[in-house]
Amino acid sequence: MPKGKISFKLSNRLSELETLNKKIDKFSVQAGIPNKCIFEINLVLEELFSNITCYGYRDDKDHWIHVSMSCENDVMTIQIEDDGIPFNPLDLEKPHLFCDLEDRDIGGLGIHLVKHYIKECVYERRGNKNILILKKTIGSDLSDPK
Amino acid sequence: MEILEQKQNDICIFKINGRLDSNTSHELEEKIFEAIKKESNQMIIDFEGLDYISSAGLRVILKASKALKRSEGSIVLCSMQDYVKEVFEIAGFDIFLPITMKMNDALEMF
Numbered sequence: 274m275p276k277g278k279i280s281f282k283l284s285n286r287l288s289e290l291e292t293l294n295k296k297i298d299k300f301s302v303q304a305g306i307p308n309k310c311i312f313e314i315n316l317v318l319e320e321l322f323s324n325i326t327c328y329g330y331r332d333d334k335d336h337w338i339h340v341s342m343s344c345e346n347d348v349m350t351i352q353i354e355d356d357g358i359p360f361n362p363l364d365l366e367k368p369h370l371f372c373d374l375e376d377r378d379i380g381g382l383g384i385h386l387v388k389h390y391i392k393e394c395v396y397e398r399r400g401n402k403n404i405l406i407l408k409k410t411i412g413s414d415l416s417d418p419k
Numbered sequence: 420m421e422i423l424e425q426k427q428n429d430i431c432i433f434k435i436n437g438r439l440d441s442n443t444s445h446e447l448e449e450k451i452f453e454a455i456k457k458e459s460n461q462m463i464i465d466f467e468g469l470d471y472i473s474s475a476g477l478r479v480i481l482k483a484s485k486a487l488k489r490s491e492g493s494i495v496l497c498s499m500q501d502y503v504k505e506v507f508e509i510a511g512f513d514i515f516l517p518i519t520m521k522m523n524d525a526l527e528m529f
Contacts (some may be wrong), residue, residue, distance in 0.1 A: 291442065
């Protein structure tokens with residue numbers, strides 16, 4: 274049964290995606306998470322991390338984004354915390370102003386993917402922090418039920 | 420990520436190895452649009468060596484597909500791994516983009 278815990282922080286820069294991917298892979302392999310699930314978690318976290326990085330801040334400063342992952346009883350819980358503007362990355366209705374024109378046609382594509390792979394996503398604003406908690410059932414080769 | 424480019428008859432074939440994500444997808448975009456500038460309008464993307472794609476990758480493919488449509492060309496995608504194909508299906512891209520199992524099937528579409 275997959276089990277384990279990890280916490281780490283990333284700067285609010287897209288270049289950190291490589292680190293994010295490595296951390297997820299290392300943790301997932303150690304915790305015994307099936308490959309399909311690892312793929313899905315990488316995808317979901319990339320989408321959310323990118324959205325926070327692109328839309329979550331109004332200044333040019335460096336910020337930390339805190340990620341923790343834990344696995345127990347076939348459920349993986351992922352928490353993403355940032356200190357940006359009040360912003361729920363699941364809530365993107367309108368494309369951001371400085372997205373490419375082309376992107377406007379498929380604004381929300383990333384979130385559509387997140388919502389497909391993660392059935393339980395809760396957003397909370399606590400003080401000056403945005404907190405997103407995701408729960409995903411992981412089994413031997415099961416996807417979340419539709 | 421690595422992109423290998425070759426031409427067969429008039430068809431531009433891009434073979435992608437590795438990951439297509441927010442950091443790497445611009446490379447694919449550059450290569451595709453370079454080819455379009457040189458008036459290529461028949462393309463195949465071979466996904467056999469691709470083990471991950473995110474919405475950034477999907478966006479590049481959509482952009483390419485629209486540009487090729489404008490020039491009356493076309494693009495076919497082939498040889499996707501299961502998890503990658505599923506992403507295209509969830510995004511609904513399989514509705515307007517031809518996806519084949521094998522390269523031979525893709526070549527036959529031109």
